[in-house]
Amino acid sequence: MNGQVLQLLISVGGIAVMVALCWMLFGRATAKLPDADAVGAQMARDIRGFRAGAVALSRDGATALVEDVHRGTVYLVIARGDGIVTRKLSRGTGVTRKSNQIALRLKDFTLKYANLDLADAECWETKLKGLRA
Numbered sequence: 001m002n003g004q005v006l007q008l009l010i011s012v013g014g015i016a017v018m019v020a021l022c023w024m025l026f027g028r029a030t031a032k033l034p035d036a037d038a039v040g041a042q043m044a045r046d047i048r049g050f051r052a053g054a055v056a057l058s059r060d061g062a063t064a065l066v067e068d069v070h071r072g073t074v075y076l077v078i079a080r081g082d083g084i085v086t087r088k089l090s091r092g093t094g095v096t097r098k099s100n101q102i103a104l105r106l107k108d109f110t111l112k113y114a115n116l117d118l119a120d121a122e123c124w125e126t127k128l129k130g131l132r133a
Contacts, residue, residue, distance in 0.1 A: 031079035032061040039064055039077055042084060047075075056124055059100075059117040065089075065124055074127060076104065076114055087111060090131060097125040104128075 033039055040052025043066055053069035064077040076087045087108060094105030100121045104114045118124055 030060075030062060031081055033057060033064055033077065033079045033084065036064070039066060039084070043068075043075065043077070043086065046084075046086070054127075056116075056118050056120060059119070063114060063116050065116065065118070065128075067127065074131060076106075078111075078114065085111070089128060093128065093131070095125055095128045097121050102128070 034042075036055035036057055039057070040055055043052060044050045047068075049070055050068050051070040053067035055067070056065045058064060062079050066075045066077055067073070068075065074089045076089055078085045078087075087106060089104070089106075092107050094103075096103045100117055100119065102116045102118060102121050102125060104116070106112060106114065116124075
């Protein structure tokens with residue numbers, strides 16, 4: 001029995017070392033969005049009929065709000081790995097603003113909230129609260 005416990009402890013220790021090594025090598029880097037034009041162009045490739053309008057990159061470069069002038073909608077864009085994750089924002093999105101910070105509460109179980117630090121937060125708050133659908 002003691003041999004099995006020792007083998008289990010060695011296995012758990014080895015896994016812990018591998019996780020720590022991966023975190024040290026790869027876990028501290030955060031993904032960044034390219035410039036506003038590149039974000040709009042990538043969304044136009046991903047979403048049929050999308051035409052980028054105003055784009056607001058957050059100060060940390062990890063999130064953005066992008067307006068679709070064709071449909072009058074706004075998308076939340078988040079950098080993940082070497083790509084982006086998008087969410088179409090709708091009327092049910094909770095929007096609160098404090099100074100330059102916009103907090104979004106989404107009705108999406110995979111992405112419940114997002115916080116953005118924007119230079120023009122007041123303008124985007126107005127756009128988000130006036131969404132049609």
